[in-house]
Amino acid sequence: MINSDLRSQVATDILVIGDGLAGSAAALEAARLGARVALVSAGPASSERAQGGIAAAVLPEDSPRLHAIDTLAAGAGLCDPDAVTMLTSAGPETVHWLESLGVRFDGDAAREAAHSMARVLHLGGDQSGHTLMAFVHAAIDLEPRITRFTARLHVLLGDGVCEGAEFSGGLTVYAGATILATGGYAGLYERTTNSRLSNGKGILEAARAGAHVADLEFVQFHPTxxxxxxxxxxxxxxxxxxxxxxxxxxxxxxxxxxxxxxxxxxxxxxxxxxxxxxxxxxxxxxxxxxxxxxxxxxxxxxxxxxxxxxxxxxAHYTMGGVSTDLDGRASVPGLFAAGECARTGVHGANRLASNSLLEAATFGRRAAAAATATAPIVGSASARGHMWRRGELSLGEVRRVLDSAAGVLRSGRGLARGLRVLGSGAGSATAADAAEMASMICSAALARPLSLGAHQRLDQPAPIAV
Ligand SMILES: Cc1cc2nc3c(=O)[nH]c(=O)nc-3n(C[C@H](O)[C@H](O)[C@H](O)COP(=O)(O)OP(=O)(O)OC[C@H]3O[C@@H](n4cnc5c(N)ncnc54)[C@H](O)[C@@H]3O)c2cc1C
Missing domain, CATH: 3.90.700.10 (Succinate dehydrogenase/fumarate reductase flavoprotein, catalytic domain)
Known part of the structure; x- marks a missing residue:
C-alpha cells in the first residue's frame, strides 16, 4: 500500500476508486485481463461491516428465476428486469469466483427475511463482510498488476470524457478508464449504520462531471x-x-x-x-x-x-447512484460505476437483503471487463474548479437536516424546508460537498410525490411495498 503523502502523478490503464467488494472485484478482474490497475481508497467502509451474508441461488431446489422474483417484489415495481435477471443468474458463478479466491462459506445457505428460499451464505457467523474482505484483499496483495494507494477523491479529471482523478496528498491518476466503487451515501445521515466514508462523494463528483444519477430518494433504514x-x-x-x-x-x-x-x-x-x-x-x-x-x-x-x-x-443502504448500463458504463465516456455507488436497476425502490454484496462482486467484475476494452487515453486533463457558497452550515448540521427532511418519513414541506437550509451556504468545503449531496437526495425525494418502497411520503400515503 502506498501512502500518497508526496505529490505524484501516475498513468495507468484502469483507475479503481474504492477497495470495498465492488472495487476489489473490479481491480482483480481488470488485472486478470492484463490491465495495469491503480486502486485508490480511503479506508474500510460497508463491505467490512456486512453481517448477514451474500445471496445466491446455490441450492438445487432454488433457481435464479425464484431469486429474481423475490428481488423484483422487494423493488416495488421499479427494478430493471434485465438487470435483476443478470444479477441473479450470475449468483452461483460469483460464489464460485469468491471460493476461487480462498473464501470458504459456513455450511448451508440460510433462509432470511423476504427470500422465499434458503440462499444467504455466511462467513464467520455474523462477521461475513470482515472475513470476506480479508480473503479478497489477500488476493489483491498477490497481484503485481495492482498498485494500491490510500487517498481521498477530490475531483474527476477530463471534460466530457473521464481521464482519471485527483486525490488528497497531491496524487493525480490518469487512466484510460475510471471505475467508481466509492459505496453509498447512508453515512451522510446523522443516524447511520455506515462509515462516515459512505458520504456519496463519488456520486457527487460523477454528477459534477456530467454523469446521470438516479433514484437518490430511495434510502433503506434499518429499524433496530x-x-x-x-x-x-x-x-x-x-x-x-x-x-x-x-x-x-x-x-x-x-x-x-x-x-x-x-x-x-x-x-x-x-x-x-x-x-x-x-x-x-x-x-x-x-x-x-x-x-x-x-x-x-x-x-x-x-x-x-x-x-x-x-x-x-x-440510514443503512442507499439504492440510488450513478446510472449505469449492465456493464457498469456511466453516461460520461471513460467512467464506470459499480457496487453501492451505482444505480444498476437491480434494487428498484428497495433492496432485497443480502443482494448488495452479490451486486458489488458481480457488477464490479463486469465493469472491469468493459473498462479494459476501452481505448487507453494518455491523459493530460486538468481538474475543473468548483465554487461553493460560503455560509454557516457545519457538517453536523447538514447531517441533522438530512435526517429530519429525508428520514424514514418525508413530506413535501419538510423537504422544501430542508432544501432551503442546505442551500444557505456552508462553512467548509467538506460541509459544502455534504450539503450539495444532501440537496440532491432531498430534490429527488421532493420530485417523487408518492410513497413507494423505501420512499415514504407522509403527505402522499400509500401501502408500503415489501
Ligand atoms: C452494518 C452493515 C451491514 C450490512 N450487511 C450486509 C449483508 O449482510 N449482506 C449484503 O449483501 N449487504 C450488506 N450490507 C451492505 C453492503 O455491505 C454494501 O452494500 C456493500 O458492501 C457495498 O460495497 P461497495 O464496494 O460498493 O462499497 P464499500 O464497501 O462501502 O466501499 C467503498 C470504498 O470506497 C472508498 N471511498 C469512499 N469515499 C472515498 C473517497 N472520497 N475517496 C477515496 N475512496 C473512497 C472507501 O474507502 C471504500 O474503500 C451491509 C451494510 C452495512 C453498513
Whole structure:
C-alpha cells in the first residue's frame, strides 16, 4: 500500500476508486485481463461491516428465476428486469469466483427475511463482510498488476470524457478508464449504520462531471440500531428469536415480526423513546446465538439480560447512484460505476437483503471487463474548479437536516424546508460537498410525490411495498 503523502502523478490503464467488494472485484478482474490497475481508497467502509451474508441461488431446489422474483417484489415495481435477471443468474458463478479466491462459506445457505428460499451464505457467523474482505484483499496483495494507494477523491479529471482523478496528498491518476466503487451515501445521515466514508462523494463528483444519477430518494433504514453515542446494528434475527420492541413503560407497541420497512415506519411514528427488550429471553440463547449483540451492548454499558436497549431507525443502504448500463458504463465516456455507488436497476425502490454484496462482486467484475476494452487515453486533463457558497452550515448540521427532511418519513414541506437550509451556504468545503449531496437526495425525494418502497411520503400515503 502506498501512502500518497508526496505529490505524484501516475498513468495507468484502469483507475479503481474504492477497495470495498465492488472495487476489489473490479481491480482483480481488470488485472486478470492484463490491465495495469491503480486502486485508490480511503479506508474500510460497508463491505467490512456486512453481517448477514451474500445471496445466491446455490441450492438445487432454488433457481435464479425464484431469486429474481423475490428481488423484483422487494423493488416495488421499479427494478430493471434485465438487470435483476443478470444479477441473479450470475449468483452461483460469483460464489464460485469468491471460493476461487480462498473464501470458504459456513455450511448451508440460510433462509432470511423476504427470500422465499434458503440462499444467504455466511462467513464467520455474523462477521461475513470482515472475513470476506480479508480473503479478497489477500488476493489483491498477490497481484503485481495492482498498485494500491490510500487517498481521498477530490475531483474527476477530463471534460466530457473521464481521464482519471485527483486525490488528497497531491496524487493525480490518469487512466484510460475510471471505475467508481466509492459505496453509498447512508453515512451522510446523522443516524447511520455506515462509515462516515459512505458520504456519496463519488456520486457527487460523477454528477459534477456530467454523469446521470438516479433514484437518490430511495434510502433503506434499518429499524433496530442502538440509540447511543456509538450506534451499532442490532440484527433482525433477535426480533425473530422473540425480542420485543417496547416503549419507556415497557409496553409493546408494534408487531416485531413485520418487515424491516414497516418496523422502521412504526418507530419513526412513535412518540418518545423506544427499546428492544430481551430480558425475558433465555440468557444461554442470547450468549450463543447473538454474541455480537451481547458484546456491543456491554461495550455501551448496557446489560441486555436485565435492561432494555434503546433503539432508533438509521440510514443503512442507499439504492440510488450513478446510472449505469449492465456493464457498469456511466453516461460520461471513460467512467464506470459499480457496487453501492451505482444505480444498476437491480434494487428498484428497495433492496432485497443480502443482494448488495452479490451486486458489488458481480457488477464490479463486469465493469472491469468493459473498462479494459476501452481505448487507453494518455491523459493530460486538468481538474475543473468548483465554487461553493460560503455560509454557516457545519457538517453536523447538514447531517441533522438530512435526517429530519429525508428520514424514514418525508413530506413535501419538510423537504422544501430542508432544501432551503442546505442551500444557505456552508462553512467548509467538506460541509459544502455534504450539503450539495444532501440537496440532491432531498430534490429527488421532493420530485417523487408518492410513497413507494423505501420512499415514504407522509403527505402522499400509500401501502408500503415489501
Ligand atoms: C452494518 C452493515 C451491514 C450490512 N450487511 C450486509 C449483508 O449482510 N449482506 C449484503 O449483501 N449487504 C450488506 N450490507 C451492505 C453492503 O455491505 C454494501 O452494500 C456493500 O458492501 C457495498 O460495497 P461497495 O464496494 O460498493 O462499497 P464499500 O464497501 O462501502 O466501499 C467503498 C470504498 O470506497 C472508498 N471511498 C469512499 N469515499 C472515498 C473517497 N472520497 N475517496 C477515496 N475512496 C473512497 C472507501 O474507502 C471504500 O474503500 C451491509 C451494510 C452495512 C453498513
Amino acid at each position: 440500531v442502538f440509540a447511543g453515542p456509538h450506534p451499532f446494528l442490532i440484527t433482525e434475527a433477535l426480533r425473530g428469536a422473540g425480542a420485543q420492541v417496547v416503549d419507556a413503560a415497557g409496553e409493546r407497541f408494534i408487531d416485531e415480526l413485520l418487515p424491516r420497512d414497516q418496523v422502521a415506519v412504526a418507530l419513526a411514528k412513535h412518540r418518545g423513546p423506544a427499546f428492544i427488550s430481551a430480558t425475558h429471553m433465555d440468557p444461554e440463547l442470547l450468549r450463543v446465538s447473538f454474541p455480537n449483540f451481547m458484546r456491543n451492548c456491554r461495550h455501551a454499558g448496557i446489560d441486555p439480560l436485565h435492561e432494555p436497549v434503546p433503539i432508533m431507525p438509521a
